[in-house]
Amino acid sequence: MKISPMKILFALLLFATVALAADPLPSWNDGLAKKSIVEFVAKVTTPGSPDFVPVPERIATFDNDGTLWCEQPLPVQLYFVLDRVKALAPQHPEWQTTEPFASLLKGDLKTTLAGGERGLLDLVMATQTGMTTVEFEQIVNDWISTAKHPKTGRLFTEMTYQPMLEVLAYLRANGFKTFIVSGGGIEFMRPWAERVYGVPPEQVVGSSVKTKFEMRDGNPVLVRLPEVNFIDDKGGKPVGINEHIGRRPIMAFGNSDGDREMLEYTQGGGGARFELLVLHDDGAREFAYGPAKGLPDVKLAAFTPALYEQAQKNGWTVVSMKDDWKRIFAFEK
């Protein structure tokens, strides 16, 4: 039998396609972390498997800061807050003598952040409320389309982790609905989460301020009020998941103490469950921090030793960015 060149080409193409299909996570090094993800997805999606999960119940939740994108030297939303204060300062002369605004405007970040979460909340309320939800969406879109990371000079939306983008796509290709469950502002993430992560607004869960329906100049609008509605962090994450999703996830991904309860809640359901924590141990390609080292302590980012111990005990997958990820950002060679 003579084998035609066309047939050889076809066979090669087929091989390439199969090889590609066989590695849905090309930015992951072969290792326990990658293996645990692929094996879990295989067992819950294989009909007849004792661990099979029907499509509607394939819910996966992802923390955002430090899990899907870089949160150092400061969480991205904090840069947004700082830029908002600077942009609005001319309309608020009183900020020149009021903390935490005064320090911020003088460029003294350390004093600005010394007030902790309470001070941050003041900054958020002063700069992110009063307008309608539509106006706020525009403000976020304008900012995110130009704001850049202070170290790499890349757009923040490029500072997303390529291996995690692959996990998001891989899960969706296997019938999962992927949700973001973040301590960050829900309305800060929604405008770009669909474009960047493939996660639509209705699958974003986050912290929020109260809103109020009213007629402004005959137009029905929602106005953002300077009052906390919900903090989607720690024990709040399972609460937010229940409120928005109404099902317990079968997979959950996080990177800090703020994700502990989400992972516990996920693991607490019956049947096959999967929990993963990203460990930031790659100072060369990203930032090395467990308990935040030498960074302004805003208590937003900590993979504590206690959490690490719990991960080992509970059998949660811990990803070493250094060892498990072939590349971290898409822009890397």
Add this chain to the structure above:
Amino acid sequence: MKISPMKILFALLLFATVALAADPLPSWNDGLAKKSIVEFVAKVTTPGSPDFVPVPERIATFDNDGTLWCEQPLPVQLYFVLDRVKALAPQHPEWQTTEPFASLLKGDLKTTLAGGERGLLDLVMATQTGMTTVEFEQIVNDWISTAKHPKTGRLFTEMTYQPMLEVLAYLRANGFKTFIVSGGGIEFMRPWAERVYGVPPEQVVGSSVKTKFEMRDGNPVLVRLPEVNFIDDKGGKPVGINEHIGRRPIMAFGNSDGDREMLEYTQGGGGARFELLVLHDDGAREFAYGPAKGLPDVKLAAFTPALYEQAQKNGWTVVSMKDDWKRIFAFEK
């Protein structure tokens, strides 16, 4: 040319399929209401149409009580509350002398409901909190699988409006995501909304109590607290829509004053929008009530003259159940 019987059969099958496809709303009489729905869906889904809406933005929201299922003589959830009080009464001897429990247990519904929304809230808090969300789901499932409508003797889940079930399916077949946005309890609807309406838990928006994450006997659970978290009614509906969906609907369906703001908010967006109100004018096949007539006034169900006027002025579609619906319930001949 000889035409084979097979070809004729095939032609007939094809014709039948086309005829079926041509009427996605078989329980609707031909009329303005049906026409307005079909024409709207055609224009927003036809590529190249000036009103074309991309699939991710095809959001449709539906009120539940009186819009998707019967809410007379009392809203279904009220029967659930009453049955819960009776079931728990043996454990609460003090209810025999405390209102609104005492009247309810004596069968005096009028006095029970005289306390209005405040009294109802007391009944809800006393009977639907303290347990975990998983336990509550089981309680709802047990009840809804046996509870029957006092007039028809049918399961409440059979008291859904066949024409509206067709609209839900028709919209989904046209790329819409269908959401329930109801004043009713979110955790009361979720356990059966997927089976009955095809609406998954993550697409149900409703009123809620606060929940708290905790470990009970080493298990991570959410406990229902006797504290209102959110009332998803009137101005709360746009707030709930924004919180859960994060996009403005392009279609909204309601039947009472509680839906006014949802319809206004929907109409207030740019581009093509559609709003519909169901008018309960069929006393023979269902119940005739505008402003609730002779029914216990719990202020949960009212299509007021003012709302009717606004519907006319704003060009909202008003459905006459008597004239527009060929049949109301699936069990009708």
